[in-house]
Amino acid sequence: MSKPFYITTTLPYVNSIPHIGFATEIIRADSIARWKRASGFEVFSNTGTDEHGLKIFQKAKEAGIEPQVYVDQVASKFKELLPILGISPEVNFIRTTDKHHTKAAQTFWQLVDKNGFIYKKNYSVKYCIGCELEKTESELVEGKCPLHPLQSLEIINEENYFFRFSAFQEQLLDLYDKSSSSSVNNSTESSRQPFVIPESRQREIRAFVERGLDDFSISRLKSKMPWGIPVPEDEEQVMYVWFDALVNYVSAVGWPDDVVADKAMPGSFKKWCVETGGMVQYCGKDNLRQQSAMWQAMLLAAGLPTSKTVIVDGFVTADGGVKMSKSLGNTVDPVALVKEFGTDAMRYYCLHELHPFEDSPCTVERFKDAYNANLANGLGNLVSRVMKMAETSGITIADKLKTYEDSLKSGKFIVSAILSTEYMAGLEEYNLKKSMDAIWSIIAVSDKLIQVKQPFKLVKSEDDKDKADGKSCIETLLNNIHTIGVALQPFMPTTAQMILECIYNNKMPATPLFLRK
RNA sequence: CGCGGGGUAGAGCAGCGGUAGCUCGUCAGGCUCAUAACCUGAAGAUCGCCGGUUCGAUUCCGGCCCCCGCAACCA
Numbered sequence: 169m170s171k172p173f174y175i176t177t178t179l180p181y182v183n184s185i186p187h188i189g190f191a192t193e194i195i196r197a198d199s200i201a202r203w204k205r206a207s208g209f210e211v212f213s214n215t216g217t218d219e220h221g222l223k224i225f226q227k228a229k230e231a232g233i234e235p236q237v238y239v240d241q242v243a244s245k246f247k248e249l250l251p252i253l254g255i256s257p258e259v260n261f262i263r264t265t266d267k268h269h270t271k272a273a274q275t276f277w278q279l280v281d282k283n284g285f286i287y288k289k290n291y292s293v294k295y296c297i298g299c300e301l302e303k304t305e306s307e308l309v310e311g312k313c314p315l316h317p318l319q320s321l322e323i324i325n326e327e328n329y330f331f332r333f334s335a336f337q338e339q340l341l342d343l344y345d346k347s348s349s350s351s352v353n354n355s356t357e358s359s360r361q362p363f364v365i366p367e368s369r370q371r372e373i374r375a376f377v378e379r380g381l382d383d384f385s386i387s388r389l390k391s392k393m394p395w396g397i398p399v400p401e402d403e404e405q406v407m408y409v410w411f412d413a414l415v416n417y418v419s420a421v422g423w424p425d426d427v428v429a430d431k432a433m434p435g436s437f438k439k440w441c442v443e444t445g446g447m448v449q450y451c452g453k454d455n456l457r458q459q460s461a462m463w464q465a466m467l468l469a470a471g472l473p474t475s476k477t478v479i480v481d482g483f484v485t486a487d488g489g490v491k492m493s494k495s496l497g498n499t500v501d502p503v504a505l506v507k508e509f510g511t512d513a514m515r516y517y518c519l520h521e522l523h524p525f526e527d528s529p530c531t532v533e534r535f536k537d538a539y540n541a542n543l544a545n546g547l548g549n550l551v552s553r554v555m556k557m558a559e560t561s562g563i564t565i566a567d568k569l570k571t572y573e574d575s576l577k578s579g580k581f582i583v584s585a586i587l588s589t590e591y592m593a594g595l596e597e598y599n600l601k602k603s604m605d606a607i608w609s610i611i612a613v614s615d616k617l618i619q620v621k622q623p624f625k626l627v628k629s630e631d632d633k634d635k636a637d638g639k640s641c642i643e644t645l646l647n648n649i650h651t652i653g654v655a656l657q658p659f660m661p662t663t664a665q666m667i668l669e670c671i672y673n674n675k676m677p678a679t680p681l682f683l684r685k
Numbered sequence: 686c687g688c689g690g691g692g693u694a695g696a697g698c699a700g701c702g703g704u705a706g707c708u709c710g711u712c713a714g715g716c717u718c719a720u721a722a723c724c725u726g727a728a729g730a731u732c733g734c735c736g737g738u739u740c741g742a743u744u745c746c747g748g749c750c751c752c753c754g755c756a757a758c759c760a
Contacts, residue, residue: 189760223759527691529697541708545720618723684720
């Protein structure tokens with residue numbers, strides 16, 4: 169019986185069109201999902217859109233349309249992005265305006281309330297008339313709004329619901345301290361992993377929780393901001409967007425229907441959130457608190473199992489680590505990159521050129537350099553030169569690949585021993601760059617081998633021994649690119665397929681895999 | 686003393702107690718199977734600054750300077 173595995177991205181907030189950070193996150197999550205699927209796991213992978221809250225309400229107002237119309241438009245942009253990035257079609261796409269999610273969020277609220285972790289409190293906010301916005305202390309400069317320093321701030325008192333976040337300090341610390349174990353494929357060897365990856369982020373959140381937690385507001389007055397899920401049994405309040413959005417990770421797998429009434433998706437919550445050992449979440453570093461502390465506390469408050477792992481990405485920046493922003497005009501549009509370089513090139517860049525956990529830059533220039541060096545000159549060129557030799561000399565390994573293919577079908581994702589250790593370790597640690605590095609090291613070794621042994625000469629030799637050497641060298645090279653093709657499957661599925669087909673048909677690619685730009 | 690990350694060749698990064706490594710770029714040579722691709726070699730770094738520990742520090746400790754995030758509505 170196949171084991172279940174659940175991985176999710178953070179739902180991007182639809183106040184703007186998809187950016188490269190989200191593309192990176194979902195490409196990584198998809199690569200993990202594909203690898204798990206190839207390894208015989210039954211995989212639920214989740215993404216979607218976070219659609220409530222003040223910013224969206226305002227955006228819709230600006231555009232002069234209903235919020236629902238606005239979010240429908242933007243959500244479809246996100247949905248359209250998935251095939252462009254080569255995300256497997258099995259991915260679940262949840263919208264926080266979906267009916268069943270709305271209902272789940274309300275049930276979640278009631279459950280947390282019933283367990284005594286929600287209370288009502290007077291909440292005073294500073295409001296800048298100039299901006300028409302509430303201001304937090306951190307936004308103020310010397311107690312005044314930096315944009316409107318001459319106007320004084322209005323203090324508004326309103327009643328909000330609060331979540332008893334402070335009650336979960338100890339449980340959160342326990343969660344961080346207990347390490348989850350992950351087994352390497354079917355072997356018994358297991359490695360210890362922090363709850364938050366990388367460990368530096370775990371230290372960061374741990375330190376934050378250790379300092380003490382403040383309860384936070386989880387509702388807004390409907391009269392001021394109606395675009396949210398209604399708080400159960402209170403006409404005047406809607407949920408704060410985070411409280412609602414985070415619930416998607418459980419509503420996506422059918423909670424609470426399968427638990428409460430056992431009808432819509434019977435047992436699915438148990439399967440994906442319990443039997444898996446918990447969900448694996450990807451998020452950006454700005455989401456560290458929400459995902460690894462607030463959400464975990466909410467789950468605990470509702471009596472539900474916590475996540476298994478939270479993987480924290482860095483940001484994609486412009487040159488020199490400068491933040492990308494529309495006003496600086498230094499953003500990079502993932503759709504435009506795919507259009508120019510192709511889906512797998514985009515996946516390649518996100519997986520191999522960007523740092524797996526820290527900030528790293530992406531510009532069109534860098535993208536092009538990496539593309540030419542590693543895809544056109546590296547991978548693509550190697551496949552061409554090896555296949556050309558194999559084709560013209562009639563040397564093939566296709567007939568020897570049958571057993572291997574059979575084992576793939578039985579859900580064993582096996583890569584050749586020359587690559588196994590590093591490659592597998594990278595996947596286990598969610599350090600996909602490490603796995604990609606391992607693949608690219610085979611490319612380098614193979615190019616060198618061709619240079620040193622010159623099999624293209626040997627196979628034409630009159631000498632039988634030279635001829636045999638040449639043949640065996642070409643077979644080695646074919647095995648190498650076969651290994652590369654297999655190993656690339658989770659990362660660059662289309663390219664992987666093309667490489668394998670070349671080998672099976674013993675034909676060099678009709679057109680280069682990656683044309684030089 | 687709010688929290689965290691970082692400062693290593695032109696660029697992007699790795700190393701973390703004992704001849705300073707990788708990728709891209711630059712220059713020179715080689716090869717011709719390949720997408721003017723590939724291979725080899727060279728140039729290029731007082732490892733942010735100052736002290737300390739040590740036989741020995743880029744690596745450990747202390748101080749300082751500079752960048753960059755976060756600070757409870759941005760992946």
